[in-house]
Amino acid sequence: MKTLVCVKRVPAPGARINLTPDEKAIDARHLSFTVSPHEECAVEEAIRLKEKHGGTVTVMTLGPADAEEQLRYALSVGADEAVLLATDGADWDPQATAAALTARIKEIEGSGAFDLILFGNESADSGGYQVGIRIAHALGRPVISGIKGLEVDDETVTARRETDSGSEVYRLSLPAVVAVKEGINLPRYPTLPGRLKAKKAEVISGPASASPGGLFMDRLFTPPEQKSVTNILGRGPEAAPAVVDLLEELGLM
Amino acid sequence: MSRVLVFVEDDDGVVTETSLQALTMAATIGKVEAVSVGTSGMGGWQIEHAMLTDYAPAAIGEALAQLVGAEMPAAVMAAGTERGNEVMAHLGALLDLPLAANITRVVQSGEDWKLTRVRWGGSLLEECTLTAAVKLATVALHSVEAAPQGTASPITVFTPELTDAHIMTRVIERVTLTEGITLTTAPVVVSGGRGVGSPEGFGVLEELAGLIGGAVGCSRVVTNSGWRPHSDQVGQTGTRVAPNLYIACGISGAIQHWVGMMASKTVLAINTDAEAPMVTKADYAVIGDLHPILNAIVAEVKSRKGST
Numbered sequence: 001m002k003t004l005v006c007v008k009r010v011p012a013p014g015a016r017i018n019l020t021p022d023e024k025a026i027d028a029r030h031l032s033f034t035v036s037p038h039e040e041c042a043v044e045e046a047i048r049l050k051e052k053h054g055g056t057v058t059v060m061t062l063g064p065a066d067a068e069e070q071l072r073y074a075l076s077v078g079a080d081e082a083v084l085l086a087t088d089g090a091d092w093d094p095q096a097t098a099a100a101l102t103a104r105i106k107e108i109e110g111s112g113a114f115d116l117i118l119f120g121n122e123s124a125d126s127g128g129y130q131v132g133i134r135i136a137h138a139l140g141r142p143v144i145s146g147i148k149g150l151e152v153d154d155e156t157v158t159a160r161r162e163t164d165s166g167s168e169v170y171r172l173s174l175p176a177v178v179a180v181k182e183g184i185n186l187p188r189y190p191t192l193p194g195r196l197k198a199k200k201a202e203v204i205s206g207p208a209s210a211s212p213g214g215l216f217m218d219r220l221f222t223p224p225e226q227k228s229v230t231n232i233l234g235r236g237p238e239a240a241p242a243v244v245d246l247l248e249e250l251g252l253m
Numbered sequence: 254m255s256r257v258l259v260f261v262e263d264d265d266g267v268v269t270e271t272s273l274q275a276l277t278m279a280a281t282i283g284k285v286e287a288v289s290v291g292t293s294g295m296g297g298w299q300i301e302h303a304m305l306t307d308y309a310p311a312a313i314g315e316a317l318a319q320l321v322g323a324e325m326p327a328a329v330m331a332a333g334t335e336r337g338n339e340v341m342a343h344l345g346a347l348l349d350l351p352l353a354a355n356i357t358r359v360v361q362s363g364e365d366w367k368l369t370r371v372r373w374g375g376s377l378l379e380e381c382t383l384t385a386a387v388k389l390a391t392v393a394l395h396s397v398e399a400a401p402q403g404t405a406s407p408i409t410v411f412t413p414e415l416t417d418a419h420i421m422t423r424v425i426e427r428v429t430l431t432e433g434i435t436l437t438t439a440p441v442v443v444s445g446g447r448g449v450g451s452p453e454g455f456g457v458l459e460e461l462a463g464l465i466g467g468a469v470g471c472s473r474v475v476t477n478s479g480w481r482p483h484s485d486q487v488g489q490t491g492t493r494v495a496p497n498l499y500i501a502c503g504i505s506g507a508i509q510h511w512v513g514m515m516a517s518k519t520v521l522a523i524n525t526d527a528e529a530p531m532v533t534k535a536d537y538a539v540i541g542d543l544h545p546i547l548n549a550i551v552a553e554v555k556s557r558k559g560s561t
Binding site (some may be wrong): 172 | 308310311335338339341342343345346347349350351352353354355367371372373374375376377378379380381382383384385391421422423424425426427428429430431432435436437438440441465466467476477479482483484486489490491497498508519521522527532533534535536537538539540541542545546548549550552553554557558
């Protein structure tokens, strides 16, 4: 079982989001970086599949040279190989990101195709909801998003998506592409031996091949605060009648 | 005016609230034509194919691509739901066109579209330019109020050419766990955070929700601690809710949680910390330990219900 997981380096936002003076990025001077939560689960899922079925886990990212940190995190929890497609740190649109990742995946697959390529459902920062689907089409593979449970046998992957009232099940033949969501598992923490191994591991690095996209970011801004006055109904259990008055007012009784 | 196709989703033949929002946003930029798989009650384009027996994202994307090829609209839009974003990503991949996910505003600027779209689930907004022969965009949930729709348009059936490959990714089994009120449809959500303290601590939240026809939600720390299933999580990586009343019990209000419930019409926070972001952003608040407060609310609701 050969699995590839694609991840993205994103800032771990604090309680307040500050922007850089050019309004093109989050001011990350006082922030640490992470992979998006959905992708953290994708890495964990790939490692669980390896533990169950054997095989290898490759992790890939497109991003600045510093994104090596996120690849080493994946190595520290059990990934075998890490590939960095280096950019100058600028914001790549989803089409360009997918094209660059596809080109690199095709190169790597010269020595054998990945059975499964995992993505997070959407990146935490830009939230485009599309890179995995674009890559699946470019590779001519079936794809399903929003997955919170998956099982693999020799020829197929069975994937479960939650709906409002329950779940729905999809079955895709391998090789396939699956975008997963947080909740599919609880990701493990790196162990000390894992960290040491990851520190020494080689990260295969090369430039990302650029192509034009059609979506251009002009600026970022924080949404205006809508209100500031909170009506304090009271302190402690004595506030209960006021709360129930509110429920009546809203027609919830 | 330029033609905008809007892929609409329906619930047993009734168009969904979020699709109505997408239609409303689309009407600000062009002449809207609804597209549905089977009947949506809206009229417009109706995609029909013997193989489309259940939701199949790649096949619906392919059908839309064929419809775009035949009709050459200026744009295709959909609601920024799980399915809307998924189908539109297939369409973008098939036509090699850019897709702007989760927009909150659109303005024509020459040949381009100037958009505002959500980042970080809504805690940050982005102004961007979309340059494409056919513009593709999804509309962020609850970013506009759905305008009332006029009478249904006449139906035009569109039959795409589909193969087994298109239909391979489709729902093969459906499991219904909850009947009736769900997190996204409940008029009131009673949600708990770290302050609830334990899985058992949710008992009183369940009781209150049961009394007032609500659903129980929770914050990310709660699911990460294994106190509640992930399907109960409200927030950026969980479910987006927009109830009439959101009762946040012991939730500090981290931005990742706030974006999942900021579309709620009224927010009541119950928290020991009067300075917590959830309390300062809420419409109403009760300060103090949530368990005695909720017990008192439950008792008060019961006594008023009993006396009427």
